[in-house]
Amino acid sequence: MTAPLHDTPADAKPTEDVAPAAGAGVKKVEGRSLKQIAWNRLKRDKVALAGGITVLVLVLVAVFAPLIVSVLGHPPNDFHQDKLDPLTNLPTGSLGGVSGDFLFGVEPNKGRDVFSRIVYGARISLLVAFLAAIVAVVLGTLFGIIAGYFGGWVDALISRVMDVLLSFPQLLFIISLISVLPDDLMGLEGTSVRVAILVLVIGFFGWPYIGRIVRGQTLSLREREYVEAAKSLGGGRRHILFRELLPNLVAPITVYATLMIPTNILTEAALSFLGAGVKPPTASWGGMLRDALETYEHDPMFMVFPGVTIFVTVLAFNLFGDGLRDALDPKGTR
Amino acid sequence: MAGSPHKGDRATAGPRTVLAYLIRRLIAVIIMVLVVLLATFTVFYMLPKWAGQDIAVLFAGKQAGAEQLEGIRTKLGLDDPLIIQFWDFIKGIPMGRDYANGSDVTHCPAPCFGYSFRTEAPVWETLKDALPVTGALAAGACVLWLGAGVLTGVVSALKRGTIWDRAAMTTALGGVSLPVFFTGMIAMGIFVHNLGWVEIADSLSTDDSIDVWFQTLILPWIVLAFLNAAMYARLTRATMLEVLGEDYIRTARAKGLGEPAVIRRHALRSAMTPILTVFGLDLGVLMGGAVLTESTFNLPGLGLEAVRAISSKDLPVILGVTLCAALAIAVANLVVDLLYAVIDPRVRLG
Numbered sequence: 001m002t003a004p005l006h007d008t009p010a011d012a013k014p015t016e017d018v019a020p021a022a023g024a025g026v027k028k029v030e031g032r033s034l035k036q037i038a039w040n041r042l043k044r045d046k047v048a049l050a051g052g053i054t055v056l057v058l059v060l061v062a063v064f065a066p067l068i069v070s071v072l073g074h075p076p077n078d079f080h081q082d083k084l085d086p087l088t089n090l091p092t093g094s095l096g097g098v099s100g101d102f103l104f105g106v107e108p109n110k111g112r113d114v115f116s117r118i119v120y121g122a123r124i125s126l127l128v129a130f131l132a133a134i135v136a137v138v139l140g141t142l143f144g145i146i147a148g149y150f151g152g153w154v155d156a157l158i159s160r161v162m163d164v165l166l167s168f169p170q171l172l173f174i175i176s177l178i179s180v181l182p183d184d185l186m187g188l189e190g191t192s193v194r195v196a197i198l199v200l201v202i203g204f205f206g207w208p209y210i211g212r213i214v215r216g217q218t219l220s221l222r223e224r225e226y227v228e229a230a231k232s233l234g235g236g237r238r239h240i241l242f243r244e245l246l247p248n249l250v251a252p253i254t255v256y257a258t259l260m261i262p263t264n265i266l267t268e269a270a271l272s273f274l275g276a277g278v279k280p281p282t283a284s285w286g287g288m289l290r291d292a293l294e295t296y297e298h299d300p301m302f303m304v305f306p307g308v309t310i311f312v313t314v315l316a317f318n319l320f321g322d323g324l325r326d327a328l329d330p331k332g333t334r
Numbered sequence: 335m336a337g338s339p340h341k342g343d344r345a346t347a348g349p350r351t352v353l354a355y356l357i358r359r360l361i362a363v364i365i366m367v368l369v370v371l372l373a374t375f376t377v378f379y380m381l382p383k384w385a386g387q388d389i390a391v392l393f394a395g396k397q398a399g400a401e402q403l404e405g406i407r408t409k410l411g412l413d414d415p416l417i418i419q420f421w422d423f424i425k426g427i428p429m430g431r432d433y434a435n436g437s438d439v440t441h442c443p444a445p446c447f448g449y450s451f452r453t454e455a456p457v458w459e460t461l462k463d464a465l466p467v468t469g470a471l472a473a474g475a476c477v478l479w480l481g482a483g484v485l486t487g488v489v490s491a492l493k494r495g496t497i498w499d500r501a502a503m504t505t506a507l508g509g510v511s512l513p514v515f516f517t518g519m520i521a522m523g524i525f526v527h528n529l530g531w532v533e534i535a536d537s538l539s540t541d542d543s544i545d546v547w548f549q550t551l552i553l554p555w556i557v558l559a560f561l562n563a564a565m566y567a568r569l570t571r572a573t574m575l576e577v578l579g580e581d582y583i584r585t586a587r588a589k590g591l592g593e594p595a596v597i598r599r600h601a602l603r604s605a606m607t608p609i610l611t612v613f614g615l616d617l618g619v620l621m622g623g624a625v626l627t628e629s630t631f632n633l634p635g636l637g638l639e640a641v642r643a644i645s646s647k648d649l650p651v652i653l654g655v656t657l658c659a660a661l662a663i664a665v666a667n668l669v670v671d672l673l674y675a676v677i678d679p680r681v682r683l684g
Contacts, residue, residue, distance in 0.1 A: 169659035171622030
């Protein structure tokens with residue numbers, strides 16, 4: 001993939017502290033920061049905007065899950081055996097038991113409210129995805145900027161580590177790792193342990209993606225005049241790395257962090273699907289699909305709801321991330 | 335050697351530099367495998383210990399007596415330092431290994447990956463049966479995904495802005511947003527249970543006919559490839575568009591070369607280099623996808639074995655499978671490196 005951001009040489013001015021992202025003003029537009037330009041472009045990009053709004057709605061759903069469920073559904077761990085056919089244990093009624101009372105139908109075998117479980121599943125999914133992205137961004141930015149700026153053996157070492165991590169059989173390693181970890185850790189137990197482990201592990205394997213991009217950008221930025229100027233003014237390493245370089249890396253980091261969230265959602269779903277995610281009865285989308293694997297021939301709707309939810313969520317983040325990239329890309333390609 | 339103007343020099347220099355390049359890559363790959371191995375080994379044998387779990391208990395079960403546990407520890411060498419245990423494990427792979435507790439000696443023939451805690455069968459037996467399934471799944475999916483992805487990408491780039499282009503790009507975005515275990519279930523629901531077009535075998539062994547293998551794997555291939563093909567279509571499109579704007583393409587056209595030759599010999603060839611790079615990085619993703627596909631379609635490959643072993647905490651099998659996966663990725667990486675040398679003359683002569 002090509003580097004996402006190149007500011008034109010004309011913009012290689014010293015950083016203005018107010019400018020939040022790489023190079024202020026791309027096409028010599030007077031008095032507009034990149035933030036404003038990006039926002040204007042994003043507003044015109046209907047598809048990205050739709051993605052962004054969907055993301056916002058999903059976040060609200062996750063935050064207000066208890067409220068939504070109390071109005072529109074039933075507690076996620078309540079069993080409704082009366083909604084099941086006693087012979088087959090499948091939901092009675094059409095479409096997996098969809099009704100005004102049970103918006104997305106009921107689970108086969110257990111009779112739990114699918115809608116409530118999907119709403120609660122959003123919490124786990126988004127929480128893990130966001131936090132893991134933060135872990136990845138922090139590690140990736142730190143190591144990427146160090147590798148790019150210092151070069152030499154530091155760069156060689158960090159780059160090798162990134163290569164090894166990227167070509168690791170990650171998914172296998174993560175499920176194995178989770179299986180040998182004990183159920184209580186660092187004073188946490190139950191769902192929070194699993195969430196913490198998922199966040200750390202997914203974040204840890206995600207940082208090289210950010211790290212490579214930050215390293216590449218730092219390599220091209222460190223020869224700029226403003227870095228030279230900061231050096232000759234007696235700026236320390238710390239100052240140059242975090243005050244001069246970092247502000248110019250905010251744009252690509254934002255874009256790739258946004259694009260990392262959908263990947264994390266898929267990874268979390270995959271881990272739950274394989275039984276290495278949060279433990280039942282806590283609801284998760286991947287876990288629902290694993291349960292659906294046993295009955296989908298007879299009750300396809302129980303597979304469709306969580307599957308489509310994952311699809312819509314990931315697609316929304318991808319569309320928004322792509323739009324953000326286009327909006328922040330001064331070259332305006334893609 | 336590089337940049338030598340004489341054609342004759344190049345011809346003799348070529349193979350030798352390729353060899354040096356491959357040896358360099360081979361060393362890098364070996365180091366990588368050792369690192370992965372050490373990391374995996376540490377995690378699986380040391381982490382439970384640090385977290386207060388006893389591996390001997392994992393092996394024998396909770397009701398085992400203290401004496402029995404002590405015997406297991408001696409036999410498996412669980413009290414040795416990490417580095418000794420690691421060395422014994424590595425040495426066992428090419429040379430076989432003897433597990434001894436006094437006069438009670440069990441010989442594990444090479445290649446020895448230890449014995450399953452659950453079935454007490456050699457781990458190698460499990461790996462030997464599972465490897466061909468995962469190999470066939472990954473290889474077939476790879477061919478489909480690169481073939482379909484690159485082809486779609488090239489067509490989209492050439493017909494930029496047409497319905498073709500938009501359809502391909504929309505599918506691509508959909509493809510990267512769909513979990514493979516969901517598409518797998520849909521595909522099975524439609525083609526196996528509803529239409530009955532294909533039949534998926536419960537087990538696969540090298541004794542089964544090609545027809546059985548093909549029937550069982552055709553859906554997993556398509557499902558696994560679909561997700562990635564879409565991504566490669568996008569990538570190919572972007573690189574092709576970039577390459578088609580280069581001066582040498584104009585030159586090739588100007589000298590009267592036909593359009594198909596321009597595309598194939600000049601544009602596609604240089605567009606393939608970045609695609610290969612990404613492909614090399616995606617081999618781990620392919621392995622992950624294979625694990626998920628196997629779990630969805632219930633294919634008896636490495637992934638399914640791993641998931642089974644994990645739910646029963648069968649450490650030697652988990653370790654063996656992870657190791658196998660790492661080795662497979664490493665070997666595939668070498669193949670990618672070789673392809674680089676074929677495609678990109680700078681690598682060959684550099």
